[in-house]
Amino acid sequence: MSVTSEEIRAELARVALPDGKTLISADLVRAIQIEGTTVRFVIEAPSPEIARLMEPVRKAAEAVVLDLPGVEQVSVALTAHGPSAPPPTGLKIGGHPKPQAGSLKPSGVARILAIGSGKGGVGKSTVSSNLAVALARAGRRVGLLDADIYGPSQPRMMGLSQKPESPDGKTILPLTAHGVTFMSIGLMLPEEKAVVWRGPMLMGALQQMLSQVAWGELDVLIVDLPPGTGDVAMTLCQKAQVSGAIVVSTPQDVALLDARKALDMFETLKTPVLGLIENMSVFTCPHCGGQSHIFGSGGTVAEASARGVPLLAQLPLDLDTRLAGDGGVPVAAGDGPMAEAYAKLAEGLIKGGMA
Numbered sequence: 001m002s003v004t005s006e007e008i009r010a011e012l013a014r015v016a017l018p019d020g021k022t023l024i025s026a027d028l029v030r031a032i033q034i035e036g037t038t039v040r041f042v043i044e045a046p047s048p049e050i051a052r053l054m055e056p057v058r059k060a061a062e063a064v065v066l067d068l069p070g071v072e073q074v075s076v077a078l079t080a081h082g083p084s085a086p087p088p089t090g091l092k093i094g095g096h097p098k099p100q101a102g103s104l105k106p107s108g109v110a111r112i113l114a115i116g117s118g119k120g121g122v123g124k125s126t127v128s129s130n131l132a133v134a135l136a137r138a139g140r141r142v143g144l145l146d147a148d149i150y151g152p153s154q155p156r157m158m159g160l161s162q163k164p165e166s167p168d169g170k171t172i173l174p175l176t177a178h179g180v181t182f183m184s185i186g187l188m189l190p191e192e193k194a195v196v197w198r199g200p201m202l203m204g205a206l207q208q209m210l211s212q213v214a215w216g217e218l219d220v221l222i223v224d225l226p227p228g229t230g231d232v233a234m235t236l237c238q239k240a241q242v243s244g245a246i247v248v249s250t251p252q253d254v255a256l257l258d259a260r261k262a263l264d265m266f267e268t269l270k271t272p273v274l275g276l277i278e279n280m281s282v283f284t285c286p287h288c289g290g291q292s293h294i295f296g297s298g299g300t301v302a303e304a305s306a307r308g309v310p311l312l313a314q315l316p317l318d319l320d321t322r323l324a325g326d327g328g329v330p331v332a333a334g335d336g337p338m339a340e341a342y343a344k345l346a347e348g349l350i351k352g353g354m355a
Contacts, residue, residue, distance in 0.1 A: 003070045004286060005032045005319065008039060011064040015057060023061060030327020033320060033334050037072040039065055040334065042327040044079050051078055079159065079328065104210045104240040108217040109143065111243040113354065114236060114271065118258025120151075120227040123279040124248040126325055127315070128224035129157045130332035134339075134346035135220065135355050136179035137332070142355075143174070143181040143221040145213075147232050149205050150195050152186030154224060159328020163187055172213045178333045183213050199231045206232055210240060220355045228258075229265040237269040244274040244354050246312065249303075251278055252295040256303055263307060274354055275310035276300055277345075280317040313345045 009032070013024040023029050023043065030042040043058055045051035058078045066074045105112060115131070117124040125148065132144040146154035155161060158177045164187055165173045174183045185195065185205055197205070215221065223242075225233050236242060245266045249259035259276070266273050278300035283292045294317060304311040315321075321338050324331035332342040349355040 002036070003034060003039065003068050005034065005323075006286070007068060008032055008034075008041070008065055011068060012061055014064060015061050017057065023057070031320075031324040031329045031331075031334075033324070033331075033336060035335050037070060038075070039071055039073070040075040040077075041065075042077045042079055042329060044327060054078055077329075104207060104236075106210060106213070106215045106218075106221070109215055109221045110218065111220045111354065112223060112236075112240055113220055113274075113349075114223045114225055114233070114242050114245040114266075115248065116225040116233060116245055116262045116266070117227050117248045118229070118260065118262040119255060122227075122248050122250050122255055122259075123315075124227065125153045125157060125224050126321060127246075127248050127277055127279060128222055129154055129325070130321075130330045130338075130342045131345060131349075132180045132222045133178045133330045133332040134342035135222075135349070137343065138346050138350060140219040140346075140350065140355055141181075141217060142179070143183075143215050143218045145209055145221060145223045146182075146184030146186060147206060147209065147223050147236065148226040149185050149197070149202055149232065150226060152184045154182070154184045155186040156328060157325045157330060158182055160187065170212060172208070174213050174215065177328075178330060181215060181218065183209055185209070202231050203235055206235055229261055233265065234269065237266065237271045242271050244272045246274050246277060248277045248279055249300050250280045250295040251293065251297055251299040253299060255295070256299045259300075259303065263309075273307075273309050274349070274352070275312040276304045276307075277312050278314045281314040283317040286319070312348060313341060315341060 009024055012029055013022050015023045017026055028043050030044050032041040043061060045054055058076050062074045062076045065071060115124055115128045128144065132142050136142045144154065146152045160175050160177050160182060164175055174181050176182065223236060247259050247262045249255045263273060280295050283294050301311055318338055321331045331338045346355065
């Protein structure tokens, strides 16, 4: 019988830290992945300085998990999220947009793919990061722009915290993680800092993220939009030659009400809708194997049929996906059923000429 995540966490709760806490009580364990007899997970230290002192803890964690029945190999990565840094010297973030002739689409980017939702909390950012990683694993040159300026979560999901460099105070050099070229306003401001900007400031930030970032040559730039139908989505679709949009929803009726608004927005702005993704479609109990439709069932399927757009994927409510995102290693970067689901989604977009 295969080991479970709960059994692994129970063993890791025995691994003590110098301050008297354990790996579990200190919430340092991320992205537990079980592949047959192999177990992988991440220990995330509070800072790089502390991480350098935690090699004995990493070895102890590896040893206790290796002792579990059914485990033959353990891989433990030790990482750290460093403190948020101020913006690069001489680079001002935000501000009103500058007059600009022509499109906001970066010259080296072949396609822009927008990922939107009518409301927050449906997993749009999770889908965006994992789709970007899956496309990169399929051999595409991929960029990921976190355009959710009020609530940027992609730095955490992609495992990045260092500030981007700006050699001349104008050009911004993006970061790279899991084969994806990446940029987010969350890299430029302290993590605890609220973005208290009106519409023009949002437009200025979006303009910077598109026109001042050195994106290079990309097959596709995935843009993780903020929820809703506001300024950022409108400006992107009107001024950046978006190739297509995907709308993420849960099966819940309330979520579908807002997803319809997102679909209508893209249609109004003449942006091709590539399809719908139903997230959190079903939950499989890790103990009994029973399935529960926590957010209802069939709603997104019916909506896609009524709209005449493809249903691109039905993704389950999955614990490993959440742990992987919190740990900065998207589940699509590994192996297993969820990685396969995202690989299939990426393959469909590639075959359709949209990535």
